Each structure stands twice: as C-alpha cells, then as structure tokens.
Amino acid sequence: MNKVQLAAGLLGFSALTLSGCGESAPTEEVAPEAVPGLSVTDGRMVLAAVEGNPAAVYFNLxxxxxxxxxxxxxxxxxxxxxxxxxxxEMDFQVEMMEMSPSPLKKGTKLEFKPGSQHVMATGVSPDLKPGGTTEVTLIVSGGDKLSFPVEILAAGDAR
Structure with a gap:
C-alpha cells in the first residue's frame, strides 16, 4: 500500500469514527454585532468639499x-x-487630534458633532455619494461591535 492510499484510508476511518460517536467537528462561534446597552442615533457622514479629503461621521451614542x-x-x-x-489644545492653540479610548459606563451619552468629537474617514471611495448610505462599526474593549447605517451628505448639507 502506498502512502497516499494509507493516508486516504486513515482519513476515512477518522471520519467514520467521529460520526459513529455522534461527535461533530468543532465550529467557530461568531459573536453577534451588538453591544448590550449601546445605542446610536442620528448617524450621518459628511463628505469633504474637495474630493480625496477626509469625510466626517457624526452620531449620538x-x-x-x-x-x-x-x-x-x-x-x-x-x-x-x-x-x-x-x-x-496644544501650545495654546486648538487643533484636531486623535481621541483616546473613551470609557463607557451606565448612563454615558456622547455627542459626535461638528467642532467636537467625530469620526474621521480617510480614503473614501468615490462610490459613496450624497443621498446614499454606508455602515459604521464601533468596536469596544473586548472586541464586541455595533454596526449602524449612516446617511451620506454633501459638504454643504445640514449637519
């Protein structure tokens, strides 16, 4: 018996043994995209006035x-x-900077709005057009996720 026939025979025997015992191959469990107690409203993405510049995403959490x-x-x-x-503020001047991880505890409300906290989206696809929608996914400590749709607005639209 050559090595290929031996390997095939062993694989077949293993499959019969597992199915005979009522065992099944382990499956990976995927966590749902939801964070208990976390909700988002008023999601919108405002495209940049100049194509290629970052877009901003605003919402209430x-x-x-x-x-x-x-x-x-x-x-x-x-x-x-x-x-x-x-x-x-840095060196007595106001500037935009990356936000540190934000702690969330029961009762936390955050407003992501112009001139305040927001999501900066870079490398925005030209397929994203005003009047359409896209999806934003928030990832919290531990890896849980919450995804929600946002309306896409042009630069001059109401924010």
Whole structure:
C-alpha cells in the first residue's frame, strides 16, 4: 500500500469514527454585532468639499449597559481608514487630534458633532455619494461591535 492510499484510508476511518460517536467537528462561534446597552442615533457622514479629503461621521451614542467598556476603534465601510478625533489644545492653540479610548459606563451619552468629537474617514471611495448610505462599526474593549447605517451628505448639507 502506498502512502497516499494509507493516508486516504486513515482519513476515512477518522471520519467514520467521529460520526459513529455522534461527535461533530468543532465550529467557530461568531459573536453577534451588538453591544448590550449601546445605542446610536442620528448617524450621518459628511463628505469633504474637495474630493480625496477626509469625510466626517457624526452620531449620538448612549450606553446603558452594566459592564464598563471603552470605545476603542471604528471602521467605515467604503473608507480605507477611520479614527475617532476630537479637538484639543496644544501650545495654546486648538487643533484636531486623535481621541483616546473613551470609557463607557451606565448612563454615558456622547455627542459626535461638528467642532467636537467625530469620526474621521480617510480614503473614501468615490462610490459613496450624497443621498446614499454606508455602515459604521464601533468596536469596544473586548472586541464586541455595533454596526449602524449612516446617511451620506454633501459638504454643504445640514449637519
């Protein structure tokens, strides 16, 4: 018997043995895209006036869950990269900077709005057009996710 026939025979025997015992191959469990107690409203993406510049994403977030979490990362469908940004002061000048992870505890409400906290989406696909929608995914500590749709607005539209 050559090595190929031996290997095939062993694989067949293994499959029969497992099915005979009522065991099945392990499956990977995928966590649902939801974070208990986390909700988002008023999601919108405002495209840049100049094509190729970053877009901004705004929304209202409320957390009423029992576990302490932190808002760690964000992804925007149709953008190469997305980060949380905020305005801060450095050397007595206000500037935009990347936001540190934001702790979330029961009762936390955050408003991501112009001139304040927001999501900066870079490398935005030209397929994303005003009047359409895209999906934003928030990733919290531990890797849980919450995805939600946002309306796409032109630069001059109401924010």
């Amino acid at each position: 409320a957390y009423d869950g029992d576990r302490g979490l932190a808002l760690n990362r964000v992804a925007v469908e149709g953008a190469e990269d997305a980060t949380f940004h905020q305005y801060g």
